[in-house]
Amino acid sequence: MSKKWVWGLLLTNVLLFAWMRWGAMLTVDQDILAAQAPLHADKIVLLTEAVDAEVESALSAAVAAPVVASTVEAAEPAPATRLSDALANPPQNKQCLFWGEFSGRGLADAQQELSALDLGARLQTRSIEHASGYWVYMSPLKNQAEVQKKIGQLKNLGVNDYFVVQEAGEWQRAISLGVFRTERAAENYLASLRKQGVRTAKVGERKSKLRFTQFVISDVAPEIESKVRGFQKEFPDSELKMSDCN
8 A cells, every 4th residue: 555655655756746747838829839939049049159259359459549549649740831942941140340440640550450361352341430539639730830830840750640730629720640539549649649759649538520441351261350359459549349240
């Protein structure tokens, strides 16, 4: 009796298992199952594979981005508009050596020094006028006879640079021995005349237009400039400078 119970219980378990495993198939409509679209195994993608594909695409984009940027940065700039020759190479102002200002015997002495340099057309002179200055002079004489007598005395002393004022006024028949831009230059010249024996000359301010000469040397080579600077030492009241020729 006990064996029957055991086999009966075993059979019941088998039937119960079969019902749980295949019972749903017996109760579901087979026509509905047939109407369902067939599964395509070749199109099934695992979730991990999709995620890996997205990650790989993002990494590829990140690597490509710097390459594009560097390509843009490395691109050559557009060529600038070409400047005209006048703007690209502006003309340089020529430099000239200016030496002056001279008058009277100082002018003659400076000309003699420069003539030794054989400058030709590179040496030019220009006239400069000033409203006033200083002069070394002898006071106006009473008549033309006294003027001639005084001139004779000057020549005997070796003074050949003089000028007799002819215009009417307080300075008529005065004898000018030289005009100067500064009082110091006039005093220096008077001192040199005193050494020659001139006693009655004096320095005064000249309230009239005075004309002076300035030397202009173009295309000055270094050796020429050096020599002219050496000449200047003999004319301490003169000014020597390098400046634009214009």
